[in-house]
Amino acid sequence: MGNKQTIFTDEQLDAYQDCTFFTRKEILRLHGRYHELAPHLVPMDYTNDPDCKLPLALIVNMPELKENPFRNRIVESFSEDGMGNLSFNEFVDMFSVLSETASRELKAIYAFKIYDFNVDNYLCKEDLEKTLNRLTKEELTPEEVELVCQKSIEEADLDGDNKLSFADFENMITRAPDFLSTFHIRI
């Protein structure tokens, strides 16, 4: 409704609305944000699906992600090549999952991917140690880190393999009262 925009065809916008939690206006705004990250690389006309990917370094400098200790992992989890180069589709997907209206289950799946640093589909002790060090900027002593990782695995591990599979993680995170409100980026 209103002004005729030429960035996307109407079918494309409808498709995006079906595949994400965003409305028309928000998708157009997202395109504006994507474009301003690299005005020379990103075309204004997306009607014929140009293949354009922005590198990790550009995306991670967005004000919404700049201060996040997990920004690299977030971008990597949503990129197809695993190196953090995002096309516009993946860009929209990332913010859709992190939006307010995304479901708890969906967020749990991606949270698992983000915290899985070595991408082996398990949260092992090294992953937890890395997470903890990023969270506390390495202010905790190694013994304290060891204790916290140990306790976390003890609490959440259900099948006894000393690492957290997705089922363990999901079981733990869906009960967390803060999860939905903290795992949320507004754009």
Add this chain to the structure above:
Amino acid sequence: DEVSSFQEEHERERHRAKRRDGDREKKKRRKGRRRRASRAGEREDELQARHEKREAGRRKRAKNYQESEGRERDEEEQAQIKTGKTAKTKKNIKNEKTRKVEQEEGEAEERNAKGKKKHGSAKKEEKDEDGGKCAAKEKTQEVKKKKHKRDSEEKELRPESLSPEELEKLKEAVDERKKLIQGLRGKPWSMKKKLVTLRESQEFVEKYEGALGKGKGRKLYAYKVMMAKKWMKFQRDFENFKTACIPWEMKIKEIESHFGSSVASYFIFLRWMYGINMILFGLTFGLVMVPEALMGRPYGSIPRKTVPRAEEASAMDFAVLWDFGGYAQYSVLFYGYYNNQRAIGWLKFRMPLSYFLVGVGTVAYSYMVVIRTMARNANESGVGDDNSFNFSWKTFTSWDYLIGNPETADNKFASITTSFKEAILEEQESRKDDNIHLTRFLRVLANFLVLCCLAGSGYLIYFVVRRSQKFALDGLDTHTWWERNEVNMVMSLLGMFCPMLFDVISALENYHPRVALQWQLGRIFALFLGNLYTFIIALMDEINLKREEEKIVKFNITTWEASLYNSTVSENSTGPPITIQPADVPRGPCWETMVGQEFVRLIISDTMTTYITLLIGDFLRAVLVRFLNYCWCWDLEAGFPSYSEFDVSGNVLGLIFNQGMIWMGAFYAPCLPALNVLRLHVSMYLQCWAVMCCNVPQERVFKASGSNNFYMAMLLVILFLSTLPAIYTIVTIPPSFDCGPFSGKKRMFDVIQETLESDFPAWFSKVFSSASNPGLVLPFILLMVLAIYYLQSTSKSYKEANVELKKKLQTCKQKTK
């Protein structure tokens, strides 16, 4: 839940199986290609072939998975209905699934082989050409071709003339696709996959909906489908429109990035309240104030609408207007202006009925909205406060992804570190319980002090209200400004200082910060409630006084009228009757308008106090700390005053109580929602500015409870408690005889009776009166009590079952270790 988790597990197994099969297929194909292709293009071919196959495999898997899932679910349901025993059905499902999987893999390989044969040469040519082109375009084009081929195959498999069973299956497949489209945004697939699946499913649905639509008697189905599509489009447009209407999104985002989600939650709450007040404003303005202003009798035509002669001189003074007397009092803003004429204007608008129904409607709407929001929050949030995942939650949910400001981020890192260290300490040493007697004694002492405080403030308010009544009797002009506004000022000041006092007293108690916060909130709640109710009790005394006065005035009026007629008759028996100016008619004290005025004054003084506290407490303090720091002995910024933190819970409570006062007074002063909308609008901008300008992010963040429902629950309690006095006054006290839309009736709700009798057909009122027969009402109440008892006992049993399952989980965990 069982079924879905089972399906997931099985899905994963099948994916693994398919991957294995796919790898085998790929190897075979690779070997074949190597023999055929030239050496130069070998590597390129391989890579591209692998990419394509992966994509094709994925998409095929997705499609097969969807179709098979649909079939599986049907079969599962049927199996369950048949047997009724879950163990048996699981076995059946397993067998069926494995059978299906094998069948499908066979089918898939067949289709693949067919496709390969058809495409073989075409693909090779394309690959040789498109050495340097984008891989994506190629893939999608090829997939489309393959899909078309497959679709044409499917068409061959499913001819137009169908048996009813197959028609049913087709319909279910179409419905399955539709459900898939609905749930697509919640799937954890890559965007590309989602888009392709969407396009496929939409094409499938379009094609087969058309097929279903043809044939005898299916026109209704086609019509329904079209209406459903139009409805979806309308819903989508409406959603887009709604999100465009949401105000202050960027402001809140800025606050979130600077202060985190807990401070921003206050502003989100404020925005939500603003929305509710807008609707209340719309109701009162559109259905009460505007009709009376446009279609009712104009100002000055009847006594109740005119400023009495005695007050005329001062009616336009600013002081009087600020106090809501004078012209403000005799206007649509207050109850007393409204005429009790049954139907006004050419629309025959039923004014008294509308007034009553709007009053009831505002309360009903508020209840509905609050309860609906509570239900929605309860669904989303986790299962209560659990301590079993302490460290895991700290590790995975403590970082607030909304933070975008470096200073806030530093604060957050520090607070997370502190929180971890505390948790580690607690874990390592057991809490020493020495001096438990001292702790208990201190806590009892603290509670005693708090009770004294509350009692003291209640008495103070009562005392001040009685004093103001005495002042009113003496005449308002003989007293200073303070004495005139004593009540409101005292209430606002108490609301400001007592919480600080409670904070100091709570230092005695030595609780965990979260528990201390809950106690603090509880005490402030009790304080506000006590103050409000004392105010209302004092107000009730005034109402009774006014009613006594009314009786006297009524008596005086009859004698005055009698004397008027006597004088006219004695002077001129055939002369025209003397017309009395409305301003000269002796007026009864309108207790309803008085109540409305009191509430409006209270709200205005409350607002003023809040803003002034904000300016002095936050802004002035920040300015002093900033500029005096250069010439002061100790560091003002780090040491004593420093910058203030934003008090989330205090502000939320203030907002809740403000709303409670609106609900209480809206029946007697229709202007209250309008006033509140204005107040909230200004508050939003003022507080946003103050927060960004004068406050620093909080060091330790403790939310009062896990879920958002804590504040909603308080709101609900306040709503209930606010509507009690209003309902009491409506039901028990007879309305004034000469002001307001219900004047002349014995009780305000008589207007309903009157409407039923005169506007509805005769049988309606008979039905209604028989429905209010105690013989019907008592059994109904009994039924409701039984229903509540039943629901409560089932919920208790669910909770117990939940606890049992948790215990089992624990023991299983122990066993596997």
